[in-house]
Amino acid sequence: MKLLVCGGAGFIGSTFARQRVQEHGDEVTVLDKLTYAGREENLQDLADDPRFHFVRGAIEDREAVAGAIEAASPQAIVNFAAETHVDRSIAEPDTFVSTHALGTYVLLEAARTLRGTGEHALRYVQVSTDEVYGSIEEGTFTEHSPLAPSSPYSATKAGADLLVQSYFHTYGLPALICRGSNNYGPYQYPEKLIPLMILNALYGDALPVYGDGMQVRNWIHATDFAAAIGHVLEHGQPGEVYNAGGPDEEANMTVVRRIVELTGAQESQIEHVTDRPGHDRRYSLSSEKVRALGWSPGVRFDEGLEQTVSWYRDNDWWWQPIRSGDYRAYYERQYGRTLQP
Ligand code: NAD
Ligand code: DAU
Numbered sequence: 001m002k003l004l005v006c007g008g009a010g011f012i013g014s015t016f017a018r019q020r021v022q023e024h025g026d027e028v029t030v031l032d033k034l035t036y037a038g039r040e041e042n043l044q045d046l047a048d049d050p051r052f053h054f055v056r057g058a059i060e061d062r063e064a065v066a067g068a069i070e071a072a073s074p075q076a077i078v079n080f081a082a083e084t085h086v087d088r089s090i091a092e093p094d095t096f097v098s099t100h101a102l103g104t105y106v107l108l109e110a111a112r113t114l115r116g117t118g119e120h121a122l123r124y125v126q127v128s129t130d131e132v133y134g135s136i137e138e139g140t141f142t143e144h145s146p147l148a149p150s151s152p153y154s155a156t157k158a159g160a161d162l163l164v165q166s167y168f169h170t171y172g173l174p175a176l177i178c179r180g181s182n183n184y185g186p187y188q189y190p191e192k193l194i195p196l197m198i199l200n201a202l203y204g205d206a207l208p209v210y211g212d213g214m215q216v217r218n219w220i221h222a223t224d225f226a227a228a229i230g231h232v233l234e235h236g237q238p239g240e241v242y243n244a245g246g247p248d249e250e251a252n253m254t255v256v257r258r259i260v261e262l263t264g265a266q267e268s269q270i271e272h273v274t275d276r277p278g279h280d281r282r283y284s285l286s287s288e289k290v291r292a293l294g295w296s297p298g299v300r301f302d303e304g305l306e307q308t309v310s311w312y313r314d315n316d317w318w319w320q321p322i323r324s325g326d327y328r329a330y331y332e333r334q335y336g337r338t339l340q341p
Helices: 011-022 040-046 062-072 086-091 094-114 152-171 193-203 222-235 252-263 301-314 316-323 326-335
Strands: 002-006 027-032 052-056 076-079 123-129 175-180 207-210 216-221 241-244 248-251 270-273
Touching: 002 011, 002 062, 011 027, 011 040, 011 222, 027 062, 040 052, 052 062, 062 094, 076 094, 076 222, 086 152, 086 326, 094 123, 094 152, 123 152, 123 222, 152 175, 175 222, 193 207, 193 252, 193 301, 193 316, 207 252, 216 222, 216 252, 216 301, 222 241, 248 252, 248 301, 252 270, 252 301, 301 316, 316 326
Parallel strands: 002 027, 002 076, 027 052, 076 123, 123 175, 175 241, 207 270
Antiparallel strands: 216 248
């Protein structure tokens, strides 16, 4: 298959691109704006592969999208491109609105213009999140749960999902949506809970837990989520939504304590700090529908977390430039304290 993967230089998009080229033999063109979170290093093991191409550009830029489509001649577009950090969406929502609303619209228009018919019809897969359903105290979200997003991040992601569905209903575009739960694994930017706690633990920095730390997340390894998106791309029904949740739910405090153990840090590094405004208490996804397409998650959280800690220990070439760059200033703004040099 020939794929255009938007946002493929990020954490999950690069995992997906690697999987599609190396395990499925697809030809992949990545279109990516290279924001602070997008890094060509994430794709360095594909750089010399003739089946891989990279185009720098933003999804809201019509010319960049047209150029990438011309370069890729895709049979499908898979859109990962997004601003993804909830705390940044609370501090500065602007780019969340432009990337998720305008960017998704530009991609959908390009897909509508390009689309073929019958077996040659261009598929469009939107990568989305369980956060569009809001918080659930008990039970699990299904694809029929109402959308009730809490943050500018999740609200703009929900808006993008609705636009995608409108292109299926109005124009018959074979568009599908895959909503994932919390991902973790190698190449995740250290603003997110797990890599932030791993690096702070290794450096002896404080481990900032929001509020009581009893919020629950449904953890999925990025290789499992990428594989679920691949199943939706290949076997999903146009117009449908598929949830892909991980096998384990954990409270944040449990995750942080486990990282303390795995890194040999001190429990006394854990510090409860002011809670995130509008903080969702619990996420939980039912994945029965995507399991019926033949997918199941392969990595349990305990094993995946241990591997992830080892990966960060062994790959400081990847995170050192981040930790000594703009991330330091972000950290000071967000947490009101300086990271250890
Ligand atoms: P990430 O922040 O690591 O990567 C996002 C990528 O998108 C980066 O490469 C960035 O440069 C690129 N990008 C951002 N704005 C762009 C634009 N306007 N045009 C082109 N490229 C742009 O994110 P991630 O964690 O890999 O998430 C990927 C997708 O999966 C997102 O759509 C996110 O909402 C979704 N998702 C993430 C998680 C998670 O836990 N990380 C869970 C479920 C769903
Ligand atoms: O559920 C899927 C979503 O998971 C994705 O759509 C988002 O892109 C992704 O960022 C993630 O969102 P969360 O807000 O759940 O992830 P984050 O890593 O920011 O936080 C996880 C939990 O840890 C959450 O309850 C907030 C808490 N937290 C986070 C940070 C960064 C802390 O307690 N301290 C922190 O410093």
